[in-house]
Amino acid sequence: MTTRANLIQAASTLLDQGGEGAVTLRAVGQAAGVSHNAPYRHFRNRDALLADVASADLETLGRRFADIRGSEEAPANRLLNALGVLIAFSRTHPARYRLVFGAPTLARDHPDLQVSSAACLAEIITLVDDCKAAKALADAPTKSLAALLLAALHGLVLLEAQGQLQTGKGLPTLEETMALMVDLFSP
Amino acid sequence: MTTRANLIQAASTLLDQGGEGAVTLRAVGQAAGVSHNAPYRHFRNRDALLADVASADLETLGRRFADIRGSEEAPANRLLNALGVLIAFSRTHPARYRLVFGAPTLARDHPDLQVSSAACLAEIITLVDDCKAAKALADAPTKSLAALLLAALHGLVLLEAQGQLQTGKGLPTLEETMALMVDLFSP
DNA sequence: ACCTGAACACCGTTCAAGT
């Protein structure tokens, strides 16, 4: 493993364990077995390291979406499965999820991250297009539908994380609420 | 003006001018004309100050939603107007908007903020209920519809801020995309 | 090319002291 990959891995682990605040360059360096300013040989600064962590996660998610597209499920279920992957990721890696989908300032300043983000969004757009072709979604602009679905999912994740969406005990889960949305978007 | 109100105001202004990173207690203190640790007499720590800034904005937004509910518009337009208020706020005060709707960690640790947030969400729920009564929205659970609308709006704001939603030049605005969503949610 | 240790400026927070 290259030092650069080690640093990205260390930052990911720290994000999972202690949130963004725990990702100090000193902690990252120590976890990767280098000094606290060795990262500067591989990333312009702390934000650039975080942007690369986010890009790596977006590429992994994009590959999983592509796999789902090739699966045997019906188009609407493929779409729901992809959204389910995002929901699961937001629960197992909340800080990394927030970095990927909830850090607009980071994306604005790092074109590479914008590219990864656009590629991931493009996978969702393809899944939505498949649904439209199968008459499983209304005939509205694909980009608008995809943006609304992804946006709603992200907003629900945040509402849940803020405690505004008391889930459980008979109340609908995020997955069920997204299924409702897809249903309402059906023709 | 009380010192406490001065500090909240100073923090709000700093958020608007330089984002969350600009809100150091030293800068807040200086802008309010007190020392850099005077805030500790009024707030437990920096996060508590930020939570109070967010609560203040949520109360202002809630009052505006209540006004909109009492307006002469049709229920669906009242709902769209309320969503428009949020979109406008996200554009004129992006950092404050992010604090209110995109800082789950802050909300989790500050019950007061959760209460303000729930009160604001309750206003949206009322507007959705009015739409349902007027047959302007499908007969799905009100809470789910309201959560989906608010969530989608928030997600779109973030996508736009990340540059993933190239708006303008013929492409739909956030307001138009939300109008599409409300339309798709109509019976 | 990659890494290290020292150093700098900055920040949140605490504390003893003042009125």
Next chain:
DNA sequence: ACCTGAACACCGTTCAAGT
């Protein structure tokens, strides 16, 4: 009760120096 100045621990970043 409210405020201040000094101090502490921590952090991102830079730099001179090492291999």
